[in-house]
Amino acid sequence: xxxxxxxxxxxxxxxxxxxxxxxxxxxxxxxxxxxxxxxxxxxxxxxxxxxxxxxxxxxxxxxxxxxxxxxxxxxxxxxxxxxxxxxxxxxxxxxxxxxxxxxxxxxxxxxxxxxxxxxxxxxxxxxxxxxxxxxxxxxxxxxxxxxxxxxxxxxxxxxxxxxxxxxxxxxxxxxxxxxxxxxxxxxxxxxxxxxxxxxxxxxxxxxxxxxxxxxxxxxxxxxxxxxxxxxxxxxxxxxxxxxxxxxxxxxxxxxxxxxxxxxxxxxxxxxxxxxxxxxxxxxxxxxxxxxxxxxxxxxxxxxxxxxxxxxxxxxxxxxxxxxxxxxxxxxxxxxxxxxxxxxxxxxxxxxxxxxxxxxxxxxxx
Numbered sequence: 001x002x003x004x005x006x007x008x009x010x011x012x013x014x015x016x017x018x019x020x021x022x023x024x025x026x027x028x029x030x031x032x033x034x035x036x037x038x039x040x041x042x043x044x045x046x047x048x049x050x051x052x053x054x055x056x057x058x059x060x061x062x063x064x065x066x067x068x069x070x071x072x073x074x075x076x077x078x079x080x081x082x083x084x085x086x087x088x089x090x091x092x093x094x095x096x097x098x099x100x101x102x103x104x105x106x107x108x109x110x111x112x113x114x115x116x117x118x119x120x121x122x123x124x125x126x127x128x129x130x131x132x133x134x135x136x137x138x139x140x141x142x143x144x145x146x147x148x149x150x151x152x153x154x155x156x157x158x159x160x161x162x163x164x165x166x167x168x169x170x171x172x173x174x175x176x177x178x179x180x181x182x183x184x185x186x187x188x189x190x191x192x193x194x195x196x197x198x199x200x201x202x203x204x205x206x207x208x209x210x211x212x213x214x215x216x217x218x219x220x221x222x223x224x225x226x227x228x229x230x231x232x233x234x235x236x237x238x239x240x241x242x243x244x245x246x247x248x249x250x251x252x253x254x255x256x257x258x259x260x261x262x263x264x265x266x267x268x269x270x271x272x273x274x275x276x277x278x279x280x281x282x283x284x285x286x287x288x289x290x291x292x293x294x295x296x297x298x299x300x301x302x303x304x305x306x307x308x309x310x311x312x313x314x315x316x317x318x319x320x321x322x323x324x325x326x327x328x329x330x331x332x333x334x335x336x337x338x339x340x341x342x343x344x345x346x347x348x349x350x351x352x353x354x355x356x357x358x359x360x361x362x363x364x365x
Contacts, residue, residue: 105145149162230274246262263276
């Protein structure tokens, strides 16, 4: 195996911030301000991570498609024909680079998303592509088909151009009319669906701050942060059922290898149980306001690790040791967990938090 999980088994890691004080430049590799952020996977290959941009462009135009269930194959076929009169992402040249994305909601994790190719420089793209889902007909009664149109720019950032949602509960598969191509007006995204479409599962964990672990030491002003990664729930299945997930932890702003700890990988389930405790010592009380625990979940496949989602647990102030950083972006739930931990030393504080898309800092070797 070319990945370093086997060698990276230290269960304790000292939290040394002195070097950050001396050289503030070591923080700069963390603030990724560009629109495109790359993520180094352990194998050294770089993949770009992007999340959608909702609401910057107007929603207009129509999409033409048809759906059919092929009983012999037990497949839902979504024939995406074309779009017309889309909004222009490039206003000057009056054009976009659109593609169509399909989801079966709410079971998006399992079914995965399907996409057409990008058609460049047009507001009237023609696709003529079939997106196929292996799914039992009965299950479709509980699903909605969500088709959304997106512009992809040169930095691989996506801008939302509109969507259509079909409730399949009452769909009549035997009606010949329903197999015909039809035009549907594109609609705006409603906020709850926008959140749902980014469903990355959850992590169940507990944190504890243990001040002053060894009496008699000269510096009794430090403590340990214990992170108990219990399990993940409903992870997105990118490769059918073949998920092989592990959790990686670093304490920002320290991105050195010494700061990194990992769980073992757990295979073949979207609900992996890890029960792995990580310990970081050398925390002074003031470090607790400046540091941030970054937990990321990865799918290990062959020689690469694909990012599934993560948490950043800290005070979410946007700053660390006086430097503005974009990784200090904890959500209110993540902040609440950190606050409880800081205010209740020597007590395990439990939470189940939703995993989210993170723009991940480059890891220094």
